[in-house]
Amino acid sequence: MRIGVRKGAVAFVATLALVAAACSGGGGDSAEGGGSGEQAAAAPASVDISLTDFKITPADVEVPAGVAVTFNVANDGQSPHTFGVKVGDQTHETPQIDAGSSATLEVPALEAGTYDALCTVPGHDQLGMVGTVTATEGGTAAAATGATGASGATGSGTHAGMTAEEMAAGHEQGVLDFLAGKETDTYGNQVLEPEMDGEVKVFNLTVEQIQWEVAKGEFKDAMAFNGMVPGPEIRVNPGDKVRFVVQNQMDQPFTLHFHGLTVPNSEDGVPYITQPPVMPGEYWTYNFTIKDPPGMYVYHSHFNSAEQVGKGLYGALNIVPTDGWKSVYGVEPQVEYSMFLGDGSLGYNLNGKSFPATQPIVAKRGQWVLIHMANDGSLLHPMHLHGFHFMVVGEDGFPLAKQNRYMADTLVVAPGSRFDILFKADFPGAWAFHCHILPHAEGPDGMFGMVTAVVVQ
Numbered sequence: 538m539r540i541g542v543r544k545g546a547v548a549f550v551a552t553l554a555l556v557a558a559a560c561s562g563g564g565g566d567s568a569e570g571g572g573s574g575e576q577a578a579a580a581p582a583s584v585d586i587s588l589t590d591f592k593i594t595p596a597d598v599e600v601p602a603g604v605a606v607t608f609n610v611a612n613d614g615q616s617p618h619t620f621g622v623k624v625g626d627q628t629h630e631t632p633q634i635d636a637g638s639s640a641t642l643e644v645p646a647l648e649a650g651t652y653d654a655l656c657t658v659p660g661h662d663q664l665g666m667v668g669t670v671t672a673t674e675g676g677t678a679a680a681a682t683g684a685t686g687a688s689g690a691t692g693s694g695t696h697a698g699m700t701a702e703e704m705a706a707g708h709e710q711g712v713l714d715f716l717a718g719k720e721t722d723t724y725g726n727q728v729l730e731p732e733m734d735g736e737v738k739v740f741n742l743t744v745e746q747i748q749w750e751v752a753k754g755e756f757k758d759a760m761a762f763n764g765m766v767p768g769p770e771i772r773v774n775p776g777d778k779v780r781f782v783v784q785n786q787m788d789q790p791f792t793l794h795f796h797g798l799t800v801p802n803s804e805d806g807v808p809y810i811t812q813p814p815v816m817p818g819e820y821w822t823y824n825f826t827i828k829d830p831p832g833m834y835v836y837h838s839h840f841n842s843a844e845q846v847g848k849g850l851y852g853a854l855n856i857v858p859t860d861g862w863k864s865v866y867g868v869e870p871q872v873e874y875s876m877f878l879g880d881g882s883l884g885y886n887l888n889g890k891s892f893p894a895t896q897p898i899v900a901k902r903g904q905w906v907l908i909h910m911a912n913d914g915s916l917l918h919p920m921h922l923h924g925f926h927f928m929v930v931g932e933d934g935f936p937l938a939k940q941n942r943y944m945a946d947t948l949v950v951a952p953g954s955r956f957d958i959l960f961k962a963d964f965p966g967a968w969a970f971h972c973h974i975l976p977h978a979e980g981p982d983g984m985f986g987m988v989t990a991v992v993v994q
Contacts, residue, residue, distance in 0.1 A: 582606045588634065590614035590976035591661055593654060596668035602649040606670075608642040610634060616976045618661065622670050623653040630657050647672035659847065659915065660881040663757065699981055707982030714753070715893035715990070716967070721750040724896065725761075725889050726853065726875055729769035737778045737824075740771055742793075744838070744850060745786040751883055752894045759883060760787065760838075760848040766889035767877045767913075768852025771836065773827050774859045781823040781836075783815065790814030793823060794839035795854065796953065797934045800825045806839050814840050831858040831865050832934035833875065833909035833955040843915070847881030849889060851913040856934070862907060865936050866959055870907035872900045878950055878972070878987065880914035885977040885986030892978075892988035898970070899992045900962040906991070908958050912950040918977065921947040922960075922991065924968035931957030947973055962993040 582604050587594040588611065600606045610620040612634040621630030622644050631640040649672050656666035699707075731738035742762050749759035749766050762768025773779055785791045792814055794806035804823045805811040815821045834854040838845035853875040863869040879886040887895045900906050908927075912918055926944045930937055933955055948956060971978040972987035979985065 584608050586610045586620055588612045588614055588618040588620060588656065588666070590616050590980065591656075591664035591666045593620070593656065593666050593668045596654075597671070598654075598668070599671045599673055600647065602672040602674050603646050605646050606644045608644065609639065610642060611639040612636055614976060616974070617658065618666065619657045621655055621657045623655070628657065633658070644670075649674050659843070660884060663882050664884050704981050708984065711893045711983035711985070715895070715897070720896070721753055721890065721894050723750060723765060725765035725767040725849075726770050726877070727765065729763070729771060731779075734780065737780050738773060739780045739782065741782050741784075742768065743784045743786055744791050746788065749849060749883065749889060750894075751886060751889065752891045755891075757883055758848065759889075760845050760850045762850060762852055766849035766883070767875075768836070768850070770852065770875055771854040772857050773854070774857055775827055775829070775831065777827045779825060779827060782820060783823070784820045785815045785817055788817055789845075790816055790840050791838060791845070791850075792840045793821070794837060795823075795825075796835040796837055797829070797955065798825075798834050798854065799828045808840050827856060829856055829934055830936060831856045831862070832931045832936060832957060833911055834934050835911050835913060835955065837913060844882075846913055847879075847883070847915070849879075849883060851877065851911075853877070853909065853911065855909060866907070866930050866957075867939075868905045868959070870959065871904040872898065872906040872962075873909075874898050874906070875909045876911070878910070878912040878914055878918045878920070880916050880918075880977070885972070887987055887989055891986050892984050895989040897967070897990045897992045899994065901994050902962060902965055904962050906960055906962055909955065910948075910950060910958060911955040912952050915952055917949055917951055917974075918987065919947050919949045919973045920970065920987075921973040922968065922970045924964050924966065925960045925962075925991070927958040927960040929956055930959045931955075962991070965993045967992050 582600045584598050584600065584606065586608050608620060610631055612618050615636050617633045617635050619631050619633055620642055621628045624647065629642060629644045631642045634640050652670045654668040654670050655662040729740055731740050733739070744760065744762055745764065747759050747761050747764060748756040749761065750756050759766055781793065783793050792806045792808050792812060803811055804825045808814040834856065835851060836854050837851035855875065858865050861869050877888050879889060883889060884891055898906065898908070910920065926946050928942050928944055929948065930942050948958065950956060967990045970989050970991050977987045
C-alpha cells in the first residue's frame, strides 16, 4: 500500500501563540562522592543522582572498580521514575520513585568497564533518560567531564544550564516548525478502502517491523500495520459483513483483537484461548458482522502486547452511521478526526508523532468538529483543549443519551478507553490541544510529545 503525505496547516496567520503549560522546574546538581587513592578503595563509593523529566544528572559517572557503589537517587521531576544500572544480563534498579521522593541503590563491586544506566519505566529511556557508569582502576566516584544528559525536543524537565534567551528560543522554534508544516514523510491513520467479495468488505493488513519517524529525522524501532503508525483507519457501517486477512511479516508471533467490538468468540484474537498465534510468515482470517452502534473502536495486537502495541500495532475501526452523524449526535460535523494517545517506546505521541511533527486539526470558523479519541498507551492522559468547551457525546463506542452528555475542556482518557467529543469551531486562531500531565507535553526548551493544535481559520 502506498503511504501518502498529509500536509498540515502552514502560514495561514501572521501571529499565533500556542500556550501549553508552565515550565516545570527542579533538578539537582550532582554531588561528588567517595575519596581518592586507598581511601576510595577501602569504602563503598557514593554518587548522588537526580532524575527529572526526562534526564539523568549526571548522565555519566565514574566510580572505582572493585568497590561497591551506593547511588543516592532523588526524583526532582514530576513523573515517577526509577534508576537502574545494567551489569551483564542483570539490571540493578531502584523501585519506582514518586516525584519529590528518593531512594538508594546498592550496586556490587564492578569490574573495570562501562555500564549502561537508565530509567527502567517503559519508554523513559527512549525519551533521553540514559547514561553510563564507568568503573576505572584506582578511580574516584565523580561525574564524568562534560556530561550533559538529554535535552531538546524530548524535554529535559530542568532549566539548569539554560539561559532565559535559550529557553525562549527553543519554545519559539518548536512552534514555528509546527506552523510551517515541517512534517515527517509518512503518517498513519489513513483510510483503508476495502475490497469487495460479494457482500463482504475485505480488509488486508500486514504486520511488520519498521523504522518509524516520530519527529523530523528521529526514527525509532516500531511495529506497524501496512507500514504506518497508527495502522490504517477502518470505516464500516452497522450491519456490514467484514473479513480481515492478516499477514505476519514480523519475527515474532501475532494475533489481532477487535477492542470493544461484539464478535464471535472464535474471532476474539486471544492466543491459545480462541486461536493459535499467527507465526512469522503465516496469515490468519477473521470474519464477523458489525453489530455495534456507531462510534470508535480499535484493532490491536494481543500477543506480547506490551511491546507490540507500545511499538505501534493499533488502529481505528470506526463504525459510521449510514445516515450520517447527525442521526446520532444531532449535528453533522464538517471535520472528523481520529486521535490515538500513545506512550512507551515511541515516546509520548499523538497518532505516532511527537510535537512539532504532530498534525493540526484544521477547521473553518463555524464548522462542527468531531474527534474520535482513543488511548492505546499504558498511562492516563488528561487531554485539555484551549479556547473551547467540548461536549462528550460518546464513550467506548456507545453514543451517550442527550441527558448523559456533558461539557468539558479536560478529559481523562484511560488506557483502552475511547471517547467521541464534539464542538463548534467558533473562535479563530490556533488553540493548543495537549496532555495536561505536563512532563508529557512541555519542557524548558519547548513543547514536545503530546501536543497539537486546533486551528480555526
